[in-house]
Amino acid sequence: MKKKLLLLMAAVVLLLAACGDSSSDSESEIDTIVLADAGWDSIKVHNSIAQRIIEEGYDYNTDVTSGSTAATVQGLRDGDINVYTEVWTDNIKELYEESIESGDIEQLSVNFDDNVQGLYVPSYVIEGDPDRGIEPLAPDLETVEDLKKYPEVFQDPEDPSKGRLINAPSGWAVEQAINEKFETYGLGETFNNFGPGSDAAIIADLASAYEAGEGWVGYYWSPTAITAKYDLTLLKEDPYDKEQWNEDKSTEFPPNDVVIAVHKDFPEQAPGVTEFLKNYETSSALTEEALNYMEENGASPEEAAEWWMKEHEDIWSSWVPEDVATAVQESLQ
Numbered sequence: 001m002k003k004k005l006l007l008l009m010a011a012v013v014l015l016l017a018a019c020g021d022s023s024s025d026s027e028s029e030i031d032t033i034v035l036a037d038a039g040w041d042s043i044k045v046h047n048s049i050a051q052r053i054i055e056e057g058y059d060y061n062t063d064v065t066s067g068s069t070a071a072t073v074q075g076l077r078d079g080d081i082n083v084y085t086e087v088w089t090d091n092i093k094e095l096y097e098e099s100i101e102s103g104d105i106e107q108l109s110v111n112f113d114d115n116v117q118g119l120y121v122p123s124y125v126i127e128g129d130p131d132r133g134i135e136p137l138a139p140d141l142e143t144v145e146d147l148k149k150y151p152e153v154f155q156d157p158e159d160p161s162k163g164r165l166i167n168a169p170s171g172w173a174v175e176q177a178i179n180e181k182f183e184t185y186g187l188g189e190t191f192n193n194f195g196p197g198s199d200a201a202i203i204a205d206l207a208s209a210y211e212a213g214e215g216w217v218g219y220y221w222s223p224t225a226i227t228a229k230y231d232l233t234l235l236k237e238d239p240y241d242k243e244q245w246n247e248d249k250s251t252e253f254p255p256n257d258v259v260i261a262v263h264k265d266f267p268e269q270a271p272g273v274t275e276f277l278k279n280y281e282t283s284s285a286l287t288e289e290a291l292n293y294m295e296e297n298g299a300s301p302e303e304a305a306e307w308w309m310k311e312h313e314d315i316w317s318s319w320v321p322e323d324v325a326t327a328v329q330e331s332l333q
Helices: 002-028 041-058 069-078 089-101 123-127 145-149 174-184 199-212 225-229 242-248 271-279 284-297 301-311 313-319 322-331
Strands: 032-037 061-066 083-088 105-112 116-122 159-166 191-194 218-222 232-234 258-263
Touching: 032 041, 032 069, 041 061, 041 083, 041 271, 041 284, 041 301, 041 313, 041 322, 061 069, 069 083, 069 089, 069 258, 083 089, 083 105, 089 105, 089 258, 105 271, 105 284, 116 123, 116 174, 116 199, 123 232, 159 199, 159 218, 174 191, 174 242, 199 218, 218 225, 225 284, 258 271, 271 313, 284 301, 301 313, 313 322
Parallel strands: 032 061, 032 083, 159 191
Antiparallel strands: 083 258, 105 258, 116 218, 116 232
């Protein structure tokens, strides 16, 4: 009787252990890989490139979750999002470092690190454009602080007594940095700080002003289709200094490593895709090629990604094993 009882207990222990192992296995399995879309074109293109490779080369389903920077980074921390192909690390420095230090997310690679951002004006505002018959509108404009001397050049259509500066969209991490710059440089005396509803709203506003040869000033960044299409000048600020930046944002934006990051569980859930993403590396120039294709052809991010992959097979195929590259190549035919 005693032996039977011991055998029964051993069987129960083995059964519980097996159940525990099964639970662990199911937690490590993943069918659909979710990527973050924080709203700008370049992240949409990089998502589309990654999705094509993940779906055709590794046989996973993919999905995209859209939202503000804060919401999508939180989604990555919580595991609702698996992959973030463009984390602009210095735009969310504290949040990013906290997420890395807590172990919630893991950085896999630097997508590109040769980017710039800040307040731009069309170059004809400063230099004129003889071909279009445009005289310089603000020939002595060099710095962000100089803007307050030229409100009439950037007249706010809703408040003609002041100029209008176009900020980043609400919810973008850089919006607060522009707000601080606006205060630091005393621009509120002669300018209104205008919050656009989206990146598309900034582009439409800039395009309208540019085609008319009118004054325009606002936040933008490179690489983008817009900085590739239009001749823009980045207004000068003091060289980046960490202490000065933290105090009042009165310097250039900090240098940004734009990285690919994943949720902490992802390397175990999809080890092959993780290795691919560790090898994923482009540049501002390469990214801008796809964005320029979008702009010139009215293409979607998916179409631009496909075009880019056909143009740069040597680059992306080096990120993956030969059999994966072959499967993806066949899908591009």
